[in-house]
Each structure stands twice: as structure tokens, then as C-alpha cells.
Amino acid sequence: xxxxxxxxxxxxxxxxxxxxxxxxxxxxxxxxxxxxxxxxxxxxxxxxxxxxxxxxxxxxxxxxxxxxxxxxxxxxxxxxxxxxxxxxxxxxxxxxxxxxxxxxxxxxxxxxxxxxxxxxxxxxxxxxxxxxxxxxxxxxxxxxxxxxxxxxxxxxxxxxxxxxxxxxxxxxxxxxxxxxxxxxxxxxxxxxxxxxxxxxxxxxxxxxxxxxxxxxxxxxxxxxxxxxxxxxxxxxxxxxxxxxxxxxxxxxxxxxxxxxxxxxxxxxxxxxxxxxxxxxxxxxxxxxxxxxxxxxxxxxxxxxxxxxxxxxxxxxxxxxxxxxxxxxxxxxxxxxxxxxxxxxxxxxxxxxxxxxx
Numbered sequence: 466x467x468x469x470x471x472x473x474x475x476x477x478x479x480x481x482x483x484x485x486x487x488x489x490x491x492x493x494x495x496x497x498x499x500x501x502x503x504x505x506x507x508x509x510x511x512x513x514x515x516x517x518x519x520x521x522x523x524x525x526x527x528x529x530x531x532x533x534x535x536x537x538x539x540x541x542x543x544x545x546x547x548x549x550x551x552x553x554x555x556x557x558x559x560x561x562x563x564x565x566x567x568x569x570x571x572x573x574x575x576x577x578x579x580x581x582x583x584x585x586x587x588x589x590x591x592x593x594x595x596x597x598x599x600x601x602x603x604x605x606x607x608x609x610x611x612x613x614x615x616x617x618x619x620x621x622x623x624x625x626x627x628x629x630x631x632x633x634x635x636x637x638x639x640x641x642x643x644x645x646x647x648x649x650x651x652x653x654x655x656x657x658x659x660x661x662x663x664x665x666x667x668x669x670x671x672x673x674x675x676x677x678x679x680x681x682x683x684x685x686x687x688x689x690x691x692x693x694x695x696x697x698x699x700x701x702x703x704x705x706x707x708x709x710x711x712x713x714x715x716x717x718x719x720x721x722x723x724x725x726x727x728x729x730x731x732x733x734x735x736x737x738x739x740x741x742x743x744x745x746x747x748x749x750x751x752x753x754x755x756x757x758x759x760x761x762x763x764x765x766x767x768x769x770x771x772x773x774x775x776x777x778x779x780x781x782x783x784x785x786x787x788x789x790x791x792x793x794x795x796x797x798x799x800x801x802x803x804x805x806x807x808x809x810x811x812x813x814x815x816x817x818x819x820x821x822x
Contacts, residue, residue: 481545497574498558502791517557519668553587555640589756599767631712636720651677654694
């Protein structure tokens with residue numbers, strides 16, 4: 466029996482009678498992380514990592530029935546051993562390890578390999594079958610190092626500050642924004658954040674993540690002279706809204722893995738694009754899959770067909786799962802909950818069904 470199969474509600478573990486990141490309401494849901502496409506409302510019972518509690522309750526309601534686990538601690542449910550392991554994606558993100566009758570499966574959720582200092586870094590988990598994302602599952606996607614990325618962001622911010630221009634940097638409010646705050650040189654000027662970002666900042670600070678002091682637009686003591694040197698961190702949904710009028714003469718930029726693509730910055734209509742993603746790039750996907758030792762791999766959301774073909778060429782048993790996960794890395798993020806629609810799946814419904822059986 467497969468330990469995880471595809472059902473209309475989501476990825477289901479038959480012997481354990483629970484789902485992993487289901488997109489329709491179910492009785493028991495194991496949640497890999499609190500991004501809106503993986504953590505949805507309506508489940509009767511939630512299981513997630515301890516550091517996800519603040520974000521899940523902020524997004525889904527204070528009174529959800531939530532059970533939390535630290536990394537590496539196992540529980541038994543209907544004879545299935547379940548444990549959570551670091552995914553390196555955002556605060557509290559976890560891979561789900563499932564063991565039953567000598568068989569081990571791992572569902573990765575979303576993950577990245579480079580440690581960014583804002584969440585527990587990714588750890589490979591040995592298994593027989595690995596379920597991997599493939600948001601950026603094309604060889605073109607190769608991220609700059611943390612140091613290179615933030616040297617570029619700091620240089621852009623410093624040049625704007627010296628010219629008396631506010632620097633507006635747009636990125637997803639949960640995970641991306643906190644990574645920006647943690648990585649920039651806060652000595653350049655004041656940092657102003659959108660309210661959606663500050664809500665999540667509070668969760669990160671409560672979890673012990675070091676973030677620099679931040680201002681809200683309109684805070685007393687934040688004068689026009691300070692704004693001219695400010696870095697403004699906000700979700701993409703502010704683009705073209707009256708909120709930006711608070712920062713006259715600003716230069717704007719967008720932080721996303723999609724900035725790797727030629728023309729993406731032009732389509733966003735911003736001055737600068739920074740290649741920054743909380744998902745694994747192509748070398749990261751290859752390294753992560755190899756690190757599990759899995760001989761069987763299921764690929765979800767993103768460039769499924771490309772990665773499946775490459776893995777098959779390496780001698781692995783690779784197939785695709787159709788999911789309803791989206792992409793928080795780019796274009797549709799709003800203040801707290803919604804995300805861009807998922808890229809069109811590369812696996813047809815009948816193929817996905819075959820993969821699930």
C-alpha cells in the first residue's frame with residue numbers, strides 16, 4: 466500500500482487516516498507551513514510544527530484545534546509514526562516523515578537549502594519515497610548566494626538614500642519580508658513596513674528571530690527627512706495603490722525567484738528586480754532529492770514534467786502528483802492570506818491518478 470495517495474481533498478495517508486496540506490476541509494490535517502495554499506480553513510484538527518502556531522492562529526483563527534510538535538519528535542497515529550523535520554522555507558516549515566511497517570515516506574512541503582537565518586535550515590531525511598515540490602524545477606533557476614543578494618540590495622538602498630529617495634522593496638509578507646529585514650544593513654536608514662508585514666514580524670520576534678527595529682507608515686516621530694532614506698518593505702499588492710503616495714519620489718524593486726527570467730522585471734513595472742526565493746532552485750532540488758536516498762519520487766506543483774523526466778533519466782522511479790498549491794513567490798500576494806494561482810500543472814488528471822495508485 467502507498468503511504469500517500471492523491472484524493473480530491475488533498476494528499477492522503479490511508480493507514481494513518483490523515484491528510485498533508487489538504488485544500489478541502491478534512492477531519493485531520495498535517496500542515497507543512499502556514500502559507501495560505503498549504504494551510505487552509507475548515508479542518509477539524511491541525512498538526513504542525515511548534516513555530517507555526519503563531520502564524521496559523523493569526524491566519525486561521527485563534528481557536529483552531531491545533532496540536533504542535535518540535536522537530537524530530539515522533540507521534541504514533543493508527544500505527545503510523547509521524548514526525549516533522551526542518552524544511553528551511555519559512556518559520557515553522559516542516560517536512561513530514563511517515564513510517565509504517567518498515568516503509569518510510571517524506572512529504573517535503575515547500576523547501577530551500579540555503580540557511581537564511583530566519584528559520585531552521587533544511588535537513589535531508591532518509592526515506593524510500595520522497596514527495597518534492599518543483600516550483601522552480603528548471604535548470605535556468607540558480608539563486609545568488611545570500612551575501613551576493615544582500616550586497617546588491619544594500620547597494621541599491623544606499624544609493625537611493627544618498628539621493629534622498631525612499632526605497633520600496635516588494636515581497637511576500639510572510640517569510641520573504643522577514644528574510645529581507647534580517648539580511649539588510651539596517652544602518653543605512655530607517656526601515657518602514659506595511660501593516661501586513663508587521664503582523665508577521667511580531668510572530669518571528671516572538672519565536673526569537675532577530676529583526677531590526679521597524680516603523681509603520683504614519684508612526685509618530687517618522688518625519689519626511691527620515692522617509693527619504695527609508696527602506697520600505699511591503700507586499701506586492703501595494704503596487705499602484707494610494708498607500709505608496711506616503712513615499713514621494715520612491716524607487717521600487719521586486720524580490721522574487723521569477724526575477725531570474727528576462728522580462729519579468731519589465732512586466733512588474735519596477736526599477737529593480739532581485740532574484741530571491743524561499744523555494745529551492747534547480748541545484749537545490751537535485752541535491753535535496755539525492756540527499757534523501759529515495760528511489761521513488763513524486764513531484765508536485767511547478768515544472769513537474771521536466772523534473773520527472775530528469776529524475777527518470779537518473780534511474781529513479783519518478784511520477785507526478787496533481788495538487789492545488791500555489792506560488793507565494795511572485796505576483797498575486799495580498800496582505801495576509803491569498804496567493805497567486807498555481808502555475809498550470811504539467812501532469813494530466815489521468816496521469817496524476819495513475820501516480821496516486
